[in-house]
Amino acid sequence: MNLIVEKRYFSPNVAMLRIQAPRIAKARKAGHFVIVRADDHSERIPLTIASSNLEEGTITLVIQGVGTSSKKLIALEEGDYVHDVVGPLGKATEIEKVGTVVCAGGGVGVAPLLPIVEAFHAAGNRVIVVLAARTKELVILEEQMRRSSDEVIIMTDDGSMGQKGLVTDGIESVIKREKVDKCVAIGPAIMMKFVAALTQKYDIPTVASLNTIMVDGTGMCGACRVTVGGQRRFVCVDGPEFDAHEVDFDELLMRLNSYKDQEK
Numbered sequence: 001m002n003l004i005v006e007k008r009y010f011s012p013n014v015a016m017l018r019i020q021a022p023r024i025a026k027a028r029k030a031g032h033f034v035i036v037r038a039d040d041h042s043e044r045i046p047l048t049i050a051s052s053n054l055e056e057g058t059i060t061l062v063i064q065g066v067g068t069s070s071k072k073l074i075a076l077e078e079g080d081y082v083h084d085v086v087g088p089l090g091k092a093t094e095i096e097k098v099g100t101v102v103c104a105g106g107g108v109g110v111a112p113l114l115p116i117v118e119a120f121h122a123a124g125n126r127v128i129v130v131l132a133a134r135t136k137e138l139v140i141l142e143e144q145m146r147r148s149s150d151e152v153i154i155m156t157d158d159g160s161m162g163q164k165g166l167v168t169d170g171i172e173s174v175i176k177r178e179k180v181d182k183c184v185a186i187g188p189a190i191m192m193k194f195v196a197a198l199t200q201k202y203d204i205p206t207v208a209s210l211n212t213i214m215v216d217g218t219g220m221c222g223a224c225r226v227t228v229g230g231q232r233r234f235v236c237v238d239g240p241e242f243d244a245h246e247v248d249f250d251e252l253l254m255r256l257n258s259y260k261d262q263e264k
Contacts, residue, residue, distance in 0.1 A: 001081040001082065001084075002020050002082045002085045003019065003079070003080075004019050004076055004077065004078055004079065004080050004081065004082060005018050005020060005056070006018035007076070007077055010138075010140045011137055011138055013064055013066075014063070014074075014108055014140065015062070015063055015065070015073075015074040016050075016060060016061070017060070017061050017062075017063065017073070017074075017076070017082070018053075018058050019058060019059060019082055019085065020056075020058055021057070021058065021085050022058075024049070024052070024059055024085065024087050025053060025056075025058060026054060026057075027088050028059065028088040029092035029093070029115075030093040030095060030116045030119040031048070031090065031091065031092045031093035031116060031209070031241055032048070032087060032088035032089065032090055033047060033049065033087060033089050033112075033211055033214075033217070033240060034049060034085050035085075035086045035089065035217040036061065036084065036085050037084040038069060038075075038076065039072065039083045040083055042068075042069040042072055042073075042083070043068075043069040043215075044084075044217060045063075045073065046089075046214040046215070046217050047061045047062075047063060048111065048209070048211055048240070049087070049112075050062050050111040050114050050115065050141075051114060051115060051118075059085075062108055062111035062140070062141075064107075087217075089217050089218070089236065090211075090217075090237075090239060091239060091241070093116050093119065093184075093207070094207075095116075095119045095120060095123050097123050097124045097125055098182050099126065099179070099181035099182075100125065100126040100127075100128065100179060100180050100181050100182075101128070101180075102128050102129075102130060102171055102175075102182070102183045103116060103117050103120070103127060103128070103129050103130070103149070103184045104130040104167050104171055104183065104184065104185045104186075104187070104191075104195055105130070105131055105132065105185075105187055106167055106186070106191040107138065107187055107188060108140070109186035109187030109191075110140050110141050110145070110187075112186050112211065113129075113184065113186045114145065114148075116184055116186075117145060117148050117149055118148040120184075121148045121149060121150075122148075126150050127150055128149065128150060128151045128152075129151070129152045129153065130153045130154075130155065130167055130170035130171055130174070131153070131154050131155070131162075132154075132166065132167035133154075133155075133156055133161075134156065134157045135156055135157070135161075136156060136161035137160075139154060139156070139162075142154065153170040153174070155167055166194075167187070167191055167194075167195065168194050168195060168198050171183065171198060175199075175202050180204050181205075182204065182205050182206070182207070183199045183205070183206040183244075184206070184208075185207070185208050185209075185244060186208070186211075188212075189212065189213075189252050189256055190249075190253060192244060192247075192249065193249035193250075193253070195244065196208060196244035196245055196247065199244070199245075200245045206243070206244040206245060207241050207242070207244060208241065208247060209239070209240050209241045210226060210235045210239055210240050210242060210247070210252065211239075211240040212256065213235055213252065213256060214240065218236060218237070219237040226242075226248065226251070227247075227248040227251055228243065228246045228247050228248070229243070230246075
């Protein structure tokens with residue numbers, strides 16, 4: 001069991017939990033995720049590690065309360081215990097010095113994007129971050145992003161913060177003014193689909209994280225199978241990050257929507 005040492009809400013349905021997990025904090029790299037259970041009756045939930053503190057032996061997770069099990073997690077308070085935390089799992093992000101990297105995050109996808117931004121910046125890249133949300137209240141981790149990037153562009157659907165428009169508008173504004181060597185996109189599948197279509201038009205290598213489709217996290221259940229480059233892949237063991245231009249996003253979206261009625 002893992003002690004919750006800090007809890008903070010970003011919005012009514014999105015909470016940050018900092019929990020004790022010293023071995024995971026020591027081993028984790030950008031892109032890694034953990035599998036979490038709130039209690040012994042809860043589902044296994046895959047969550048990408050947003051940050052870690054080696055001195056304190058903690059990792060930080062950002063959770064959106066969507067279903068029963070995720071709502072159980074964000075209902076826990078400081079001093080409570082998370083029943084299971086397993087990891088780090090998955091393949092780490094490939095970090096190298098490539099030049100200018102645009103990192104685009106939508107909604108709670110901003111949380112797993114943070115360690116990737118930090119790693120690319122530490123490797124000597126020029127890093128431009130595009131944060132997208134429906135409204136000002138849903139923009140998260142802006143301050144942390146600014147500490148590890150050269151520029152932060154904020155896009156909101158209603159124009160209540162930053163510029164009014166979609167994440168692709170922010171990305172394209174950068175592409176039109178300077179050379180972009182790589183793009184990383186994490187957020188809703190539909191967002192990543194359109195980011196991939198945009199960057200493919202400009203021939204910019206792009207990575208997308210497909211962590212939202214994972215369940216088991218160890219390759220046993222097969223629920224996270226996706227088609228990448230015409231080949232069957234499992235997000236939890238082969239990813240969670242893939243070449244966005246090779247992902248069959250239409251298939252992914254269809255599978256993500258398969259159980260919407262039951263989930264509701």
